[in-house]
Amino acid sequence: MKGLLLKDLYAMRRSLPVFLLLIVVFAAPGGGGASFILFYAIVIPINLISIDERDRFDGLLMALPAHGAALVASKYILSYGYMCVTLLVAAARGALSQSLLPGAQQTYWANIGVSLALALAMEAVILPILYRFGMERGRPLCVLAILVAAALLGALSGLTSEIPPAPALVPAALAVGALLNAASMPLSARLYERRMTA
Amino acid sequence: MTEYAIEARGLEKRYGDFALQGVDLALPQGCVLGLVGENGAGKSTLIRMILGACRPDGGTVTTLGVPAGRSAAFARAREEIGVVLDDACLPQNLTAAQLGRAMAGVFARWDEKAYRAFLNRFGVPEGQRVSQLSRGTRMKLALAVAMSHGARLLVLDEATGGLDPIVREEMLDVFNDFTREETHSVLLSSHIVTDLEKICDYVVFLHEGRVLLSEEKDALDERYALLPLDEASLSRLASERPGAILRTLRAHGQLRALALRDKLPPDAPAERAGIEDIMLLLTKGEEWQ
Amino acid sequence: MNLIISNASKMPIYEQIVGQLRGKIASGELRAGDVLPSIRALAKDLRISVITTKRAYDELEHQGLIVTVAGKGCFVAERNPEWVREDALRQIEEHMRQIARLAGEIGIGGDALAEMFTTLMEEDGK
Numbered sequence: 001m002k003g004l005l006l007k008d009l010y011a012m013r014r015s016l017p018v019f020l021l022l023i024v025v026f027a028a029p030g031g032g033g034a035s036f037i038l039f040y041a042i043v044i045p046i047n048l049i050s051i052d053e054r055d056r057f058d059g060l061l062m063a064l065p066a067h068g069a070a071l072v073a074s075k076y077i078l079s080y081g082y083m084c085v086t087l088l089v090a091a092a093r094g095a096l097s098q099s100l101l102p103g104a105q106q107t108y109w110a111n112i113g114v115s116l117a118l119a120l121a122m123e124a125v126i127l128p129i130l131y132r133f134g135m136e137r138g139r140p141l142c143v144l145a146i147l148v149a150a151a152l153l154g155a156l157s158g159l160t161s162e163i164p165p166a167p168a169l170v171p172a173a174l175a176v177g178a179l180l181n182a183a184s185m186p187l188s189a190r191l192y193e194r195r196m197t198a
Numbered sequence: 199m200t201e202y203a204i205e206a207r208g209l210e211k212r213y214g215d216f217a218l219q220g221v222d223l224a225l226p227q228g229c230v231l232g233l234v235g236e237n238g239a240g241k242s243t244l245i246r247m248i249l250g251a252c253r254p255d256g257g258t259v260t261t262l263g264v265p266a267g268r269s270a271a272f273a274r275a276r277e278e279i280g281v282v283l284d285d286a287c288l289p290q291n292l293t294a295a296q297l298g299r300a301m302a303g304v305f306a307r308w309d310e311k312a313y314r315a316f317l318n319r320f321g322v323p324e325g326q327r328v329s330q331l332s333r334g335t336r337m338k339l340a341l342a343v344a345m346s347h348g349a350r351l352l353v354l355d356e357a358t359g360g361l362d363p364i365v366r367e368e369m370l371d372v373f374n375d376f377t378r379e380e381t382h383s384v385l386l387s388s389h390i391v392t393d394l395e396k397i398c399d400y401v402v403f404l405h406e407g408r409v410l411l412s413e414e415k416d417a418l419d420e421r422y423a424l425l426p427l428d429e430a431s432l433s434r435l436a437s438e439r440p441g442a443i444l445r446t447l448r449a450h451g452q453l454r455a456l457a458l459r460d461k462l463p464p465d466a467p468a469e470r471a472g473i474e475d476i477m478l479l480l481t482k483g484e485e486w487q
Numbered sequence: 488m489n490l491i492i493s494n495a496s497k498m499p500i501y502e503q504i505v506g507q508l509r510g511k512i513a514s515g516e517l518r519a520g521d522v523l524p525s526i527r528a529l530a531k532d533l534r535i536s537v538i539t540t541k542r543a544y545d546e547l548e549h550q551g552l553i554v555t556v557a558g559k560g561c562f563v564a565e566r567n568p569e570w571v572r573e574d575a576l577r578q579i580e581e582h583m584r585q586i587a588r589l590a591g592e593i594g595i596g597g598d599a600l601a602e603m604f605t606t607l608m609e610e611d612g613k
Binding site (some may be wrong): 228229233374375377378380398399400414415416419420470 | 495497499501527528537538539
């Protein structure tokens with residue numbers, strides 16, 4: 001597991017600074033917003049899966065005392081890592097705004113919470129699709145999933161401009177996102193193994 | 199009792215119109231087995247089954263004493279299997295040094311010192327990314343990985359294909375030294391028969407999904423012979439010694455006959471039949487009428 | 488130990504090993520009690536099959552030229568070189584007697600036999 005995580009980190013080492021830059025630019029004060037950049041988390045596993053496909057890593061995997069599940073888990077973990085960094089930057093920004101402009105930060109946090117839940121849900125849906133169909137056939141399906149997510153977000157932000165999202169709704173949404181991921185990871189692993197051993 | 203590093207019985211696998219049928223293979227510990235066969239004969243499929251990466255439709259395969267498959271027990275067995283595949287399948291963005299660090303997290307008994315020593319011996323640069331290496335160097339890197347985690351069994355699928363003779367010789371040296379240890383075994387698949395001829399104890403010849411021949415390599419020499427005779431002499435010999443001539447093949451205007459050595463008269467002009475000749479005549483030759 | 492294996496030779500590899508080791512024992516290059524390389528080591532040094540090497544050692548042991556001590560390895564048997572020579576000579580004599588008998592049966596004389604033998608030796612390059 002550790003080795004495969006390390007391998008994935010090395011594999012995307014050159015794009016890592018770009019991701020960090022994006023987070024800082026968007027999540028920092030004056031940026032486009034942490035909500036937007038959270039969705040970018042999905043790009044990490046998509047990149048890594050296409051790198052694995054190019055490298056024909058499944059060939060090497062059959063030589064290693066590790067299961068496909070570990071390779072799949074590494075993708076999820078790295079995108080969670082990305083989300084964590086984003087949240088940290090967002091939290092710093094939130095704290096800064098709070099100190100400069102004490103008052104209602106609730107909308108800010110609620111927005112981030114809902115975005116996180118949506119990003120998690122998107123990840124939970126997209127990765128099994130990619131592992132089931134492979135990059136080539138899976139990609140159009142993913143674009144569709146992203147469009148749906150964007151539409152949902154748009155609808156939500158349309159709603160929130162009138163009524164701020166009820167704070168009670170956020171934990172519920174996050175719980176759903178977490179649950180979806182808990183189901184998604186083993187599903188992806190199974191789909192990947194099935195494709196590998198065919 | 200002989201212990202087997204690999205023991206496969208009656209393996210079956212069907213993919214569309216390709217089928218592996220009733221394949222038996224046994225690699226005794228401490229030996230080198232060459233798996234020969236043209237491209238598409240089913241070598242890679244067989245190797246995938248031996249490595250537990252592909253489930254057979256029928257039959258069983260035991261590798262290092264553990265039934266090959268997706269079990270946790272077999273995942274542990276893989277700690278002791280060093281694998282080098284056709285095109286290495288190494289992560290292109292990583293350098294050899296990074297690959298070593300990643301493998302240290304994968305293999306429980308990763309030996310970084312041994313790995314560095316192999317890189318050094320093979321002349322693989324540590325700091326260059328895999329994508330910048332030549333095919334030969336990539337294969338050497340894959341071999342360095344395979345040799346650096348305490349493997350007892352090396353499995354090499356077409357690992358020497360497309361390499362220059364010097365590199366091939368270097369790799370054969372490594373396999374030869376590896377099997378100085380009595381518990382170390384090698385399975386080597388190739389369609390370059392001369393490599394196998396140099397190093398194998400056993401030869402298994404796969405043709406169209408079936409085992410056509412499975413033999414001790416040196417016994418092949420004693421069993422088969424080539425007869426450089428014309429048709430008339432062959433007919434005479436065939437009527438004198440029924441069953442002596444197995445196959446004949448006319449190529450480049452020359453008639454070649456594969457014969458069973460022990461059925462030939464002592465004065466027959468029997469020549470040594472290499473594995474390549476035997477393969478060619480058994481698959482492409484005509485049966486003697 | 489210096490053995491030369493020829494892949495081009497018509498003689499099976501295990502017979503080449505048996506013959507050369509017998510020669511070394513007969514010439515006194517290898518003496519009683521000398522330790523021989525292990526089957527595996529010899530096979531790997533000569534780059535030949537382990538099975539073939541084992542077969543050669545089995546044959547040598549069968550002929551009483553070497554002994555295997557479990558766990559210790561293979562040694563040249565306690566026989567003096569003359570014995571090995573004499574044993575080889577005895578075998579040669581035996582074969583010659585058979586040849587003489589066969590030749591007599593079909594009426595081939597000693598000169599013709601000698602000529603045949605010279606030709607054979609030349610063919611084998613000796």
